[in-house]
Amino acid sequence: MAASIRKTLLHVETTLIEGGKAAPQPLVMIAAAAVLKNPWAGRGFVEDLRPEIAEVAPELGALLTGMILERAGSGEAVEGYGKSAxxxxxxxxxxxxxxxHTLRFGNHYRHAVGAKSYLAFCNTRGPANAPIMIPLMDKNDGGRRSHYLTIQMAIPDAPAADEIVVALGASIGGRPHHRIGDRYQDLQELGHDAENPAAV
Structure with a gap:
């Protein structure tokens, strides 16, 4: 393997009750993470990161996508998605x-779930047990706010100083009692073209 992976982790969270009210359907959020040796660790400032990206990112994308799909049951079941490191x-x-932030990583997931939206993301630095935040959005509709979610987790012994944690996140369903409307309603109320939201 190009990536020196120390371990992987699968995190699954199922919400049955929100705001004291039963969810119409359970919200399932899944995170798949890999803890790997930082391929640039101990080398000082490296000007060109592309060789390691080309070697390591595709392997991570394939591995983590496979973990998500195995738990979700299929790519079609995934509604919200995101990534983090x-x-x-x-x-x-x-x-x-x-x-x-390379198609060599994200396209494995994007193609497997049949997505149109970009992958929401978070990239930070921290010690072992640092918060791992994976923002999610609807895989086909960036303005659908019901699927604006965040998976939060931590790994007690990772990342070590010379490691990176890379993760993908997924949701089956959106927030259980979504009631804040979507971006398109705001655009209409503000007098903008809801059919061409990129123009705003």
Missing amino acids: VVGTDGEVEHASALI
């Missing part, structure tokens, strides 16, 4: 960004 304290945020 946390680099250890000896690394740069650029190292975390490098492994997730």
Whole structure:
């Protein structure tokens, strides 16, 4: 393997009651994470990160996508999706960004779930047990606010100073009692073209 992976983790969270009221259907949020050696650790400032991106990112994308799909049951079942990376304290945020902000990583997931939207993301630096935040959005509709969700988790022994945690997140369903409307309603109320939201 190109990636030196120490371990993987599958996190599953199921919400049955929200706001004291039973959910119409359970909200299932899934995160798949890999803890790997930072491929740039101990090398000082590396100008060109592309060789390691090309070697490591596709492997991580395939691995984590497979973990998500196995738990979700299919790509069609995934409604919300996102990605995240946390680099250890000896690394740069650029190292975390490098492994997730590449089509070599994200396209494995995007194609597997049949998505149209970009992958929501978070990239940070922190010590072991640092918060891993995976923002989610609807895989086909970036203005659908019911699927604006965040998976929160931590790994007690990761990332070590010379490691990176890379993660993908998924939701089956949206927030149980979504009632704040979607972006398109705001656009209409503000007198903008809801059919062409990019123009605003």
